[in-house]
Amino acid sequence: MGPDGDLIPVHIITGFLGSGKTTLLRGVLASPAFANTAVVVNEFGAVALDHLLLQRVDPDTVVLQTGCVCCTLRSELGAALRDLYDKRERGRVPPFDRLVIETTGLADPAPLLFTLMADPVLRYHFRLGTIVTTVDAVNGARHLAQHLESVKQVAVADQVVLTKTDLVDRASVDGLRAAVARYNPTAPLFEAPAESLAFDRLFRGEASDSPDQARAGPGSPPARARVPVAAPDGGEHATDGHARDISAVSLTVDLPLDWTAFGVWLTMLLHAHGENVLRVKGILRIRGMSIPVVIHGIHHLMHPPTSLPRWPTADRRSHLVLIVRKLPAPAIERSLRAFLRLAVR
Amino acid sequence: MCALCGGLEREPHWTDRLQRDDPDGDGAALWRQSREAQVALVNRILGQDGLEVRDWNGHVFVLSNRTGRSEIVPQLAAVWSAVERLWQCRCDPLDPALVARLEQEDGLEGEPRRGT
Incomplete structure (x- = not known):
C-alpha cells in the first residue's frame, strides 16, 4: 500500500448516551458528499435500535451486537472491518470511499482507536480519519461531571458538536462550551442545530490536522491555554x-x-x-x-x-x-x- | 529479513518516520545520525555506570550491562521497558531526581513555557 492517501479514512462518531450521534450520522449519510460511505454501528444492549434508523446504508452496515467497543470488542471490530474490506475487494459491497463508526454512548473510544492504529492488517487498508464527539447541550455538563467515559470522548475529539442547543438558553450553551474546552482546548466546537454543519468540513479526513489549524484560520492566533483541573466555575462539580x-x-x-x-x-x-x-x-x-x-x-x-x-x-x-x-x-x-x-x- | 546481515525487517517507530524536507540529503546518513543521536541521548538520560545502549546496524538497540547481560529491543519505545527489566529501575521522565540531574548537567534555563 502506498502513502496515507491510498488508505480508506475511518471517521469516528462518539458521544454519550442520547447525545445525538445517530442524528448526526443520518445527516452525514444524507449529504451527497458522503454517498460512498460504509457504516459500522456498535450497539449496546440486545436490540440494535439505532440500526433501524440506518437502513439506507444497510448493505454496508455491520452491527456489533455483543456490547461496547471497549476491550471485549476490539477483536470483533477488527474482524468486522477486515470482513468489510474483503467484501469491498470482492465486489460484494459498493466500493466505499470512507468508513464511519458510531460508537456506543458508554464506550471509552481509546480501544477502538487502538484497534485502528495498531492492528497490523487494518492499518494497511484503513487510516484514522476524524473523531467527532457529540455533546448534548441539555445533559452534557452533567455527563462530563459524572462520567469518565464522557470526558474521554471529549478528550480524544478532533471536532466537537454541541447538540440540542435549541433546547437550552445561551448561557447554558456558553457554559457547556467552557466545560468542553477545559477537557479539550484544541477541538473546534460546532453547534447543532443552530449551525448548519458542513460535513465535509466536519470530517476533513485527516487525523493529522494540526490542533491550531483546526481551531483557527490562517493568521489567527493559535489556541494556547493551560487548563486547570477544577470543575467548571459555577457549574456542577465533578463527582467522578x-x-x-x-x-x-x-x-x-x-x-x-x-x-x-x-x-x-x-x-x-x-x-x-x-x-x-x-x-x-x-x-x-x-x-x-x-x-x-x-x-x-x-x-x-x-x-x-x-x-x-x-x-x-x-x-x-x-x-x-x-x-x-x-x-x-x-x-x-x-x-x-x-x-x-x-x-x- | 536482510539477506546480507540477517536483520529482521521491522515496522518503523513513529520517531523514525519524520519526513525531512531535504530531498538532496543522504537518507542513509541522516538515518545513521538520527540513531546515533538517539543512543547518545538515551545513554545520557540513563546516566548510570555500566548501563549502555548501542545501535546495531540501524535495526535494533542492544542494551547491556557490565556483567555482560544484554537485551535486544526493536525500537526506541521498547528501550525503557528493557531498562526497567534489566536494572530494576523506573524510567520516568517526570522523576524529580532525573530532571534535577539533567538540569544540573546543563545549568541552563529552559525554553518551553506554558501558554496562558
Whole structure:
C-alpha cells in the first residue's frame, strides 16, 4: 500500500448516551458528499435500535451486537472491518470511499482507536480519519461531571458538536462550551442545530490536522491555554474522581525542537504514564525543517508524524497539547525543558 | 529479513518516520545520525555506570550491562521497558531526581513555557 492517501479514512462518531450521534450520522449519510460511505454501528444492549434508523446504508452496515467497543470488542471490530474490506475487494459491497463508526454512548473510544492504529492488517487498508464527539447541550455538563467515559470522548475529539442547543438558553450553551474546552482546548466546537454543519468540513479526513489549524484560520492566533483541573466555575462539580483529575496542558516552545530529544522524551513519558495521557496533539517546529510537523497520539500509541505544506498562521512556534490525568503540568513542562536542553549541548 | 546481515525487517517507530524536507540529503546518513543521536541521548538520560545502549546496524538497540547481560529491543519505545527489566529501575521522565540531574548537567534555563 502506498502513502496515507491510498488508505480508506475511518471517521469516528462518539458521544454519550442520547447525545445525538445517530442524528448526526443520518445527516452525514444524507449529504451527497458522503454517498460512498460504509457504516459500522456498535450497539449496546440486545436490540440494535439505532440500526433501524440506518437502513439506507444497510448493505454496508455491520452491527456489533455483543456490547461496547471497549476491550471485549476490539477483536470483533477488527474482524468486522477486515470482513468489510474483503467484501469491498470482492465486489460484494459498493466500493466505499470512507468508513464511519458510531460508537456506543458508554464506550471509552481509546480501544477502538487502538484497534485502528495498531492492528497490523487494518492499518494497511484503513487510516484514522476524524473523531467527532457529540455533546448534548441539555445533559452534557452533567455527563462530563459524572462520567469518565464522557470526558474521554471529549478528550480524544478532533471536532466537537454541541447538540440540542435549541433546547437550552445561551448561557447554558456558553457554559457547556467552557466545560468542553477545559477537557479539550484544541477541538473546534460546532453547534447543532443552530449551525448548519458542513460535513465535509466536519470530517476533513485527516487525523493529522494540526490542533491550531483546526481551531483557527490562517493568521489567527493559535489556541494556547493551560487548563486547570477544577470543575467548571459555577457549574456542577465533578463527582467522578477520575474526571476531576483530567486536565489539558498546553506547552509552547519558541525555538525549533530537536526531533531526537523530543522523541526520546515523549516515548519515555508514554512508557511511564501512557495510561494517563489521554491525548497528545502538537504542531511542531523541528530544527532543520521549514514546514510544521503534526503529531497525534492516544495513550501509549502515537500516530506517525505528518507534515503540513505550510504553517497555518504566522506563528512559527511549537505548540503541544497533552490531555492528562493526574499528571502535574509543572512537572511535564520542567521535564520537557530539561530533555530539550540535552540536545542543545 | 536482510539477506546480507540477517536483520529482521521491522515496522518503523513513529520517531523514525519524520519526513525531512531535504530531498538532496543522504537518507542513509541522516538515518545513521538520527540513531546515533538517539543512543547518545538515551545513554545520557540513563546516566548510570555500566548501563549502555548501542545501535546495531540501524535495526535494533542492544542494551547491556557490565556483567555482560544484554537485551535486544526493536525500537526506541521498547528501550525503557528493557531498562526497567534489566536494572530494576523506573524510567520516568517526570522523576524529580532525573530532571534535577539533567538540569544540573546543563545549568541552563529552559525554553518551553506554558501558554496562558
